[in-house]
Amino acid sequence: xxxxxxxxxxxxxxxxxxxxxxxxxxxxxxxxxxxxxxxxxxxxxxxxxxxxxxxxxxxxxxxxxxxxxxxxxxxxxxxxxxxxxxxxxxxxxxxxxxxxxxxxxxxxxxxxxxxxxxxxxxxxxxxxxxxxxxxxxxxxxxxxxxxxxxxxxxxxxxxxxxxxxxxxxxxxxxxxxxxxxxxxxxxxxxxxxxxxxxxxxxxxxxxxxxxxxxxxxxxxxxxxxxxxxxxxxxxxxxxxxxxxxxxxxxxxxxxxxxxxxxxxxxxxxxxxxxxxxxxxxxxxxxxx
Ligand SMILES: NC(=O)C1=CN([C@@H]2O[C@H](COP(=O)(O)OP(=O)(O)OC[C@H]3O[C@@H](n4cnc5c(N)ncnc54)[C@H](OP(=O)(O)O)[C@@H]3O)[C@@H](O)[C@H]2O)C=CC1
Ligand SMILES: Nc1nc(=O)c2c([nH]1)NC[C@@H]1CN(c3ccc(C(=O)N[C@@H](CCC(=O)O)C(=O)O)cc3)C=[N+]21
Numbered sequence: 001x002x003x004x005x006x007x008x009x010x011x012x013x014x015x016x017x018x019x020x021x022x023x024x025x026x027x028x029x030x031x032x033x034x035x036x037x038x039x040x041x042x043x044x045x046x047x048x049x050x051x052x053x054x055x056x057x058x059x060x061x062x063x064x065x066x067x068x069x070x071x072x073x074x075x076x077x078x079x080x081x082x083x084x085x086x087x088x089x090x091x092x093x094x095x096x097x098x099x100x101x102x103x104x105x106x107x108x109x110x111x112x113x114x115x116x117x118x119x120x121x122x123x124x125x126x127x128x129x130x131x132x133x134x135x136x137x138x139x140x141x142x143x144x145x146x147x148x149x150x151x152x153x154x155x156x157x158x159x160x161x162x163x164x165x166x167x168x169x170x171x172x173x174x175x176x177x178x179x180x181x182x183x184x185x186x187x188x189x190x191x192x193x194x195x196x197x198x199x200x201x202x203x204x205x206x207x208x209x210x211x212x213x214x215x216x217x218x219x220x221x222x223x224x225x226x227x228x229x230x231x232x233x234x235x236x237x238x239x240x241x242x243x244x245x246x247x248x249x250x251x252x253x254x255x256x257x258x259x260x261x262x263x264x265x266x267x268x269x270x271x272x273x274x275x276x277x278x279x280x281x282x283x284x285x286x287x288x
Contacts, residue, residue: 002253002255032276034093
């Protein structure tokens with residue numbers, strides 16, 4: 001039986017640290033501020049945004065949720081991003097994705113001040129991560145949270161094989177960059193990858209982010225591997241499940257994340273951590 005990586009508990013510990021950092025900032029009269037922009041009425045997005053807002057408020061972070069109609073124009077949305085860019089009480093700006101059709105997500109993300117880009121999606125920050133530049137900059141929260149989870153396992157990653165299934169800008173690509181920066185040998189798989197099972201069986205660390213329910217079966221996993229399931233999928237009964245067949249995988253893996261209670265809570269906790277990072281960096285108060 002694999003170790004079940006308790007994302008909920010690791011997220012709780014991270015949130016406790018974040019709360020302490022917020023309290024220290026408060027003594028200096030500083031309140032970290034997060035602005036979340038949500039366009040249209042996608043129900044899943046609405047739930048995530050509400051969860052983020054609740055968590056921020058709980059930790060003492062100022063949270064502004066800006067709900068906008070799907071009919072908003074590109075120019076109007078850019079204008080709103082600009083107001084937060086110039087608002088000194090806001091340290092992190094997040095535009096919930098996906099945006100309704102007709103809006104150019106890349107152009108919106110590029111308009112965010114890179115120093116306030118709490119999702120780490122701005123091309124400047126993506127480039128810094130890919131180049132493994134030193135210094136302070138935000139990165140995508142889901143893979144950063146996964147690196148935090150991997151850190152709790154006290155396993156050496158250097159020189160080992162990583163396979164990342166999925167190549168999105170939010171998960172797969174930044175995840176591969178972070179694992180490479182941790183000196184792993186990284187392969188990225190996607191829909192055109194041939195013999196996926198043969199590839200995943202080579203992975204000491206397997207990260208799956210496809211949105212395909214139970215794409216990865218038990219025998220696709222190397223014995224003893226660390227398996228990270230990013231998927232937030234629905235099974236045939238409408239229940240939340242992952243991209244990995246957990247019940248089969250748990251007998252093969254060395255460690256595995258559950259869904260729910262794995263990567264999801266870490267994403268939100270990392271978003272809070274990174275909001276406080278951005279606040280501290282902007283105040284030049286050092287970092288962690
Ligand atoms: N827990 C969390 O915090 C988060 C969870 N998620 C969840 O993670 C999953 C992935 O999200 P996201 O990265 O945004 O998704 P995208 O749809 O943007 O990307 C999915 C990726 O998976 C690849 N893919 C799809 N089907 C297959 C297949 N059969 N074999 C191999 N590769 C495949 C696609 O390849 P190609 O590029 O070739 O099309 C693509 O690169 C979703 O379930 C999402 O809900 C996402 C973000 C955060
Ligand atoms: N700009 C942007 N940034 C994002 O970070 C972003 C986004 N857009 N769009 C959508 C995805 C998805 N995402 C999740 C966050 C938390 C959970 C989460 O908390 N999941 C819980 C369960 C939640 C439930 O029960 O529905 C868990 O896995 O235990 C999941 C998914 C962030 N995303």
